[in-house]
Amino acid sequence: MGIDDIKRRLVNEASVLINPQVLEGWSTRHHGGTLNAVRAVEERTPLIVLAGDVGTGKTELAESVGDSIVRSLRIPLLTLYPLSLSTRGSGLVGEMTTLITQAFEFVRSTLGQARDGNGKVRNAAILLIDEADAIAQSRELSQMHHEDRAGVNALIRAIDSFRRDKLPVLTVLCTNRSDALDPAIARRAAHVFTFSRPSKEQATSVLRAALHGTGIRSEAVAEAARLLVPAGDRDWGPTYSDLRQRFVPDLVLDAYGEDRAITEVALTRAAESFVPTRPFGTANA
Numbered sequence: 341m342g343i344d345d346i347k348r349r350l351v352n353e354a355s356v357l358i359n360p361q362v363l364e365g366w367s368t369r370h371h372g373g374t375l376n377a378v379r380a381v382e383e384r385t386p387l388i389v390l391a392g393d394v395g396t397g398k399t400e401l402a403e404s405v406g407d408s409i410v411r412s413l414r415i416p417l418l419t420l421y422p423l424s425l426s427t428r429g430s431g432l433v434g435e436m437t438t439l440i441t442q443a444f445e446f447v448r449s450t451l452g453q454a455r456d457g458n459g460k461v462r463n464a465a466i467l468l469i470d471e472a473d474a475i476a477q478s479r480e481l482s483q484m485h486h487e488d489r490a491g492v493n494a495l496i497r498a499i500d501s502f503r504r505d506k507l508p509v510l511t512v513l514c515t516n517r518s519d520a521l522d523p524a525i526a527r528r529a530a531h532v533f534t535f536s537r538p539s540k541e542q543a544t545s546v547l548r549a550a551l552h553g554t555g556i557r558s559e560a561v562a563e564a565a566r567l568l569v570p571a572g573d574r575d576w577g578p579t580y581s582d583l584r585q586r587f588v589p590d591l592v593l594d595a596y597g598e599d600r601a602i603t604e605v606a607l608t609r610a611a612e613s614f615v616p617t618r619p620f621g622t623a624n625a
Contacts, residue, residue, distance in 0.1 A: 343397050347405060351405060354510050358510050384503075387525075390513070390533050390535065391533065392534055395580055396579055396580055403420060406466055417463050419464075419466070421450075423467060425470075441494055451465060451508070454507060455508070467511045469511065477492065479524075496525060538583070540569045546583045556607060567608070568614060
């Protein structure tokens with residue numbers, strides 16, 4: 341809910357980064373050959389950053405978008421590889437660099453013969469680095485440990501190797517602290533997609549889908565959404581995960597505990613008293 345436009349643009353972007361031939365085909369159909377502008381697009385690093393507040397759908401989309409990419413490119417196989425934060429290692433000299441290098445080499449090895457004899461992609465991959473600021477943090481930080489600096493260097497080299505060897509691998513970084521990413525990594529990103537908390541309309545859509553079958557009127561659902569999103573002296577509203585994993589479950593469990601139906605009155609009261617997750621980096625208040 342609410343991120344359809346980002347998903348559409350992400351699928352288009354990822355499809356071109358994984359298989360630039362689709363762009364060359366488009367250029368030939370509409371311009372009679374491969375434009376210089378297309379060459380510029382093909383030279384970009386297959387790296388995308390999903391940035392935004394906690395609970396806004398970054399990881400959820402990164403983990404599920406592969407299906408849409410496969411359908412768009414009509415390729416037989418695309419595998420998702422989530423990179424564990426244990427890649428940071430325990431602080432031993434050279435450990436983080438080794439673990440990052442091994443992770444990228446593992447993805448490379450699983451591709452096998454990624455293209456057929458005509459250059460058509462038949463095996464692609466997405467390497468997902470969640471909480472990316474923990475691994476790709478800026479080397480400009482004065483207090484940064486030498487081992488962390490070496491790890492970021494290794495990450496940059498590994499990402500560049502996928503571009504250099506034209507491998508059908510898309511690296512996706514998810515972060516709620518995009519300003520903490522190393523500038524060299526941020527600069528390489530083909531695109532940075534920014535996620536935000538749901539608007540009143542988006543919150544209404546989430547609640548309407550969840551409460552379908554309760555008999556609660558659409559007007560009452562819209563009013564609950566209005567109460568939940570920022571207004572007046574409230575600086576922020578709920579995240580998508582707040583709605584799906586906290587607000588709606590609490591509403592259900594309260595009704596279950598009292599052995600009653602979910603009512604409009606209960607929905608309104610819950611919306612009035614709900615405390616959203618505070619944005620990352622804000623002071624407790």
